Amino acid sequence: MNNDLLFDFNVDKAAKTVFITREFNAGQSLVWDAFTKAELLDQWGAPAPMRAKTKYMDFKVGGQRFYAMISPDGQERWAIQRYTSITPKINFKMYNSFADKDENPELPGSEWDYTFSEQNGITKVSITIFNESFERMEKLLEGFKIGFIMTLKNLEDLLTTLS
Amino acid sequence: MKQDIFQAISDPTRRAILTLIAIQALTPNAMAEKFDMTRQAVSKHIKVLHECELIKPVQSGREIYYHFNPKKMQEFDHWLAQFKQNWETQFNQLDDLLSTLKEQKK
Numbered sequence: 001m002n003n004d005l006l007f008d009f010n011v012d013k014a015a016k017t018v019f020i021t022r023e024f025n026a027g028q029s030l031v032w033d034a035f036t037k038a039e040l041l042d043q044w045g046a047p048a049p050m051r052a053k054t055k056y057m058d059f060k061v062g063g064q065r066f067y068a069m070i071s072p073d074g075q076e077r078w079a080i081q082r083y084t085s086i087t088p089k090i091n092f093k094m095y096n097s098f099a100d101k102d103e104n105p106e107l108p109g110s111e112w113d114y115t116f117s118e119q120n121g122i123t124k125v126s127i128t129i130f131n132e133s134f135e136r137m138e139k140l141l142e143g144f145k146i147g148f149i150m151t152l153k154n155l156e157d158l159l160t161t162l163s
Numbered sequence: 164m165k166q167d168i169f170q171a172i173s174d175p176t177r178r179a180i181l182t183l184i185a186i187q188a189l190t191p192n193a194m195a196e197k198f199d200m201t202r203q204a205v206s207k208h209i210k211v212l213h214e215c216e217l218i219k220p221v222q223s224g225r226e227i228y229y230h231f232n233p234k235k236m237q238e239f240d241h242w243l244a245q246f247k248q249n250w251e252t253q254f255n256q257l258d259d260l261l262s263t264l265k266e267q268k269k
Contacts (some may be wrong), residue, residue: 034261047252
């Protein structure tokens with residue numbers, strides 16, 4: 001990993017908005033693909049040891065991605081991302097909501113805005129996440145927590161084996 | 164409905180109340196005076212802030228003083244730190260993927 005790459009994470013609690021900016025050492029087309037193609041998204045879109053699995057993805061305005069975050073013990077947390085605006089390689093917006101395995105959304109969801117720009121071969125991605133409620137935001141982590149606990153459990157097991 | 168911390172702090176008056184009582188605990192009457200509001204309006208704000216545990220009442224003689232509860236704000240900050248950590252992990256994964264993809268293209 002290149003440590004010179006920018007990573008900004010800011011929260012405006014009053015505006016219920018999270019701002020994330022990250023630079024990547026790759027061209028804008030490639031980075032755009034990594035954010036908008038299911039087969040690439042699934043390779044990085046969940047923090048290890050969780051993994052992402054897209055059931056289907058129709059990347060166009062009005063289309064949606066239906067996917068799950070899966071914990072190491074196989075628990076699935078489904079979500080729907082509905083695309084509301086797309087400007088190829090520059091910007092896309094979506095509405096994210098958790099769902100059950102039958103695609104019934106749990107509303108309200110959150111609004112996501114991704115902007116891409118490139119300078120000297122470095123692509124900057126700016127993400128804005130607007131949430132109507134904090135409890136809804138807390139849910140964003142629910143799935144991750146399972147992953148964290150699993151990691152700790154694995155570590156415990158490993159330490160037990162070693163000692 | 165249980166009050167949501169985001170809803171609670173999205174109101175400018177409630178943010179001002181929090182800022183004020185973070186410095187010094189106040190009675191509802193003192194708040195009404197400082198913000199030039201009716202006692203009724205203050206009670207509404209207190210109710211919202213209290214329900215999401217951002218403030219806590221402490222009885223002192225015949226008066227009730229409201230104190231700021233930093234623990235609730237810390238919980239929120241703790242949650243955010245985890246959220247941020249998850250993003251870092253994912254972005255590092257994406258760094259690896261991008262460099263692999265770039266290699267393949269060569």
